[in-house]
Amino acid sequence: MSYAAVETLIVQNGLSIYGGFHGDTADGLPEGHQTLLMLGPSPSFWPHFKTTPEFADGTPDPIDRWSNRILTELATQLNATAFLPFGGPPYAPFLTWAIKTGRAWSSPVGMLVHDTTGLMVSYRGALAFRDRLDLPTPPEQPCTPCVKPCLTACPVDALSAEYGYNTEACHAHLRTPAGKTCLTKGCLARRACPVSKGANRTAEQSAHHMSYFHRTEPS
Numbered sequence: 616m617s618y619a620a621v622e623t624l625i626v627q628n629g630l631s632i633y634g635g636f637h638g639d640t641a642d643g644l645p646e647g648h649q650t651l652l653m654l655g656p657s658p659s660f661w662p663h664f665k666t667t668p669e670f671a672d673g674t675p676d677p678i679d680r681w682s683n684r685i686l687t688e689l690a691t692q693l694n695a696t697a698f699l700p701f702g703g704p705p706y707a708p709f710l711t712w713a714i715k716t717g718r719a720w721s722s723p724v725g726m727l728v729h730d731t732t733g734l735m736v737s738y739r740g741a742l743a744f745r746d747r748l749d750l751p752t753p754p755e756q757p758c759t760p761c762v763k764p765c766l767t768a769c770p771v772d773a774l775s776a777e778y779g780y781n782t783e784a785c786h787a788h789l790r791t792p793a794g795k796t797c798l799t800k801g802c803l804a805r806r807a808c809p810v811s812k813g814a815n816r817t818a819e820q821s822a823h824h825m826s827y828f829h830r831t832e833p834s
């Protein structure tokens with residue numbers, strides 16, 4: 616099986632390959648598996664997702680339920696083993712895996728930045744293969760030459776590499792009228808990253824994610 620053949624099937628399902636690496640059980644791969652590919656929303660994910668039964672059925676967590684179904688189907692079709700970033704414990708080490716792909720790095724605001732989706736990076740699952748697939752050469756880290764608009768975009772300085780994500784300050788801002796822009800169009804800091812444009816997030820998609828995030832705010 617070739618990387619190109621795997622990618623073709625993945626793209627047909629509204630996903631993209633966000634990176635991969637060669638590893639073994641020490642990396643959390645199942646016995647006898649040599650390659651891990653990480654998957655996230657493709658630039659055409661949202662219109663694709665809106666046609667799915669999970670979007671239409673009105674039941675909570677539609678994207679997680681869709682991810683579960685699609686990753687299970689892809690694993691069967693590709694003779695691979697699926698992993699999801701939710702539903703634990705135990706949890707698969709998605710952050711460690713992401714760094715290991717060479718296509719995601721710690722950003723100046725702490726959260727991961729990805730080579731094609733910037734600060735909008737979101738992993739929907741991973742597939743482990745017994746085959747050693749040929750992987751593309753990882754790109755350059757995008758932050759070095761960047762003027763770093765992510766550092767000043769959040770109106771309440773809720774993001775920093777030093778202190779992490781101050782979700783309390785973020786939620787407090789989202790409860791104010793000034794926080795409406797983040798709620799309806801997406802996190803200002805994530806949107807400020809020029810690489811985030813590659814995710815092609817629509818305002819509707821961002822509002823969906825923000826509604827779930829803010830729904831879990833501390834009381």
Ligand code: SF4
Pocket residue numbers: 768769770771772773774784785786788789797801802803804805
């Ligand atoms: S959602 Fe808004 S308040 Fe929260 S971290 Fe992003 S920019 Fe800051």
Ligand code: SF4
Pocket residue numbers: 722723724728733734757758759761762763764765766807808809810
């Ligand atoms: S805005 Fe620039 S420095 Fe910040 S995460 Fe994006 S590429 Fe990196």
